Amino acid sequence: MSDVRVALVGACGKMGSLIIRRLLATDGVALSAAFDLVNIGKDVGEVIGAGKLNVLVSDSKDLSSVLKETRTDVLIDFTIAPATAVNAPVAAAAGVNLIIGTTGLTAEQRTNITEAVIKNNVSAVISSNYSIGVGVFFKLIRDAARYLGNDYDVEIIEAHHNQKKDAPSGTAMTAAEIISKEMGGKDFVFGREGLCPRGKEIGIHAVRGGDIVGDHTVMFIGNSERIELRHQAHSREIFVGGAVMAAKWVVSQKKGVVYEMSDVLN
């Protein structure tokens, strides 16, 4: 079987460069193209310190033509939400499957991407967190929410590095949505200030500082006890392996469908 041809948008970023290194070390995949706003025209391998790869960084304005010329099967996107909102539908229209790691997409941006996936009969994975451990963490909080029900208050605290652009994290939002669904629907309150008596909401709080890769704590707080479930990422490598796994997986899935990381893990 021939290699799955994978392109990266956001290739020179923290996640993009790690994913390229992992692709190079993974059987069954090949790097087909690289896109970014910076380093255009340079060899992406030299930019990320992996040696010459003969893959130049392209301007994402040329996304459609480069994806077609390079016979790309899958585009992995770790950029920022406004960029993904533009690039993902263009890639889908070029017949390319999608792995989207960018967080902070609005509901409207996500709907537009889903419509493009269906219309162009490609498949996609969109996940706020590609870590395998977080997949298990989501399952644990779903179970806890199911067993504890509405007698317990829920608070979510996330912490990330000081370069992170969006807040709260996509993972915190996914956790809140899982718990809300399990508890029959909850409002979300983002931080608290001034007079703010607690209702039946899920409180969500974002900490930013230093080089924290990503911590998520979900607290189920009752009157005489509390349960805290915590996932701590020690390295971005946990997202990298999952994103590459998803890229290999997505090419053989039913088309016109947007999958989650839980589908890949299952």
Ligand SMILES: NC(=O)c1ccc[n+]([C@@H]2O[C@H](COP(=O)([O-])OP(=O)(O)OC[C@H]3O[C@@H](n4cnc5c(N)ncnc54)[C@H](O)[C@@H]3O)[C@@H](O)[C@H]2O)c1
């Ligand atoms: N889903 C996950 O598992 C997961 C894990 C870590 C980070 N993330 C998310 O991935 C995204 C990227 O994170 P990062 O830490 O690598 O950020 P980063 O700032 O290091 O890298 C982003 C890269 O995208 C490029 N970029 C921005 N706009 C672009 C455009 N229009 N076209 C092409 N390239 C463009 C930037 O130049 C930069 O090189 C963020 O949204 C972050 O929250 C997701």
